[in-house]
Amino acid sequence: KALRKGSEVCEEMAAMLTVLRAVPYAASSSTGMLFVPPAQIGWHGGMQFSSSVFTPVLRRPVNGGAGKGAARKSLCVRAEVEGQAKVIGRRKVAGTRWLDLQQIDYEDESGVKRVWDAVSRPGLPDLCAVAILPILKRKSSPDQVMLISQFRPAVGKYCIEAPAGLLGEGEDLRETAARELLEETGLTVSRFVSDDAGDLLNDPGITPTKVKLLLCEVDLDHPDNKEAAEMGHEGVCGLAEEGEYIRRKIVPFAQFRDSLVGFEREGFAVDGKLMCFARGIAFGMEMAEKLNLSKS
Structure with missing residues (x-):
């Protein structure tokens, strides 16, 4: 009798596992149905099953869903809506010389009026800054990248970044980039490689400000760059009257x-745009290597 009962339990468990394996972690936008992953299925008191019936039920949140770690309803269970969100108006709440705090009135896709907090740069267009990534070229050595580090009070750390700055009055992107590179590294642009990176949103959750990332080559063998090339990592650059104490960081392009x-492990913060760009380069190099290996 015990063996027969055990066999029945095993059959029920096998049926249950078969169904679980077939449950994908996805939602259907056309039907509005939610397919539940096994981790969200209530194992105790949340299932009804026998050898012929299996009904998984979502685990109910404890204490009505309040508190850390409480279960949340997935947005995927809602049907598609036809409306489009739109901004109704903006109003300044507070401001300083460099930043304005705004409250934005907008309607969501369902027509519900909501309020959002945001910051912007007063008197400047959304595309108000340019960053420049200089590739250092020298006949006698592999390519390198010139980065900078400077203290960023907002994060309380020294940050590894690309040279960058706000657009100057009457300047175009390349003029600003060349000026900032000279001020922050002492280097002179030899050739711009590309300026088609698109407008990069710094943090779209709180600000509309955007930056353009330009690539350039710097010929270290050129007389204009001789003195700066000999400095290496030594010396402090930037405009002291503006509180800029910028240190140069030269790294191999291949690494x-x-x-x-490595900078992060040393305690530096690293600019997100820079890290994404570097990861993209590394990914491209890895994929190219795999492609070459597959052909050989």
Whole structure:
């Protein structure tokens, strides 16, 4: 009798596992149905099953869903809506010389009026800054990348970044980039490689400000760059009257990503745009290597 009962339990468990394996972690936008992953299925008191019936039920949140770690309803269970969100108006709440705090009135896709907090740069367009990534070229050595570090009070750390700055009055992107590179590293642009990176949103959750990332080559063998090339990592650059104490960081282009990871381990913060760019380069190099290996 015990063996027969055990066999029945095993059959029920096998049926249950078969169904669980077939449950994908996805939602259907066309039907509005939610397919539940096994981790969200209530194992105790949340299932009804026998050899012929299996009904998984979502685990109910404890204490009505309040508190850390409480279960949340997935947005995927809602049917598609036809409306489009739109901004109704903006109003300044507070401001300083460099930043304005705004409250934005907007309607969501369902027509519900909501309020959002945001910051912006007063008197400047959304695309108000340019960053420049200089690739250092020299006949006698592999390519390198010139980065900078400077203290960022907002994060309380020294941050590894690309040279960058706000657009100057009457300047175009390349003029600003060349000026900032000279001020922050002492280097002179030899050639711009590309400026088609698109407008990069710094933090779209709180600000509309955007930056353009330009790539350039710097010929270290050129007389204009001789003095700066001899400095290496030594010396402090930037405009002292503006509180800029900028230190140069030169890394091998082939180890761009690994160098940034190393800076993080040393306690530096690393600019997100820079890390994404470096990871993209590393990924491209890895994929090219795999492609070459597959052809050989």
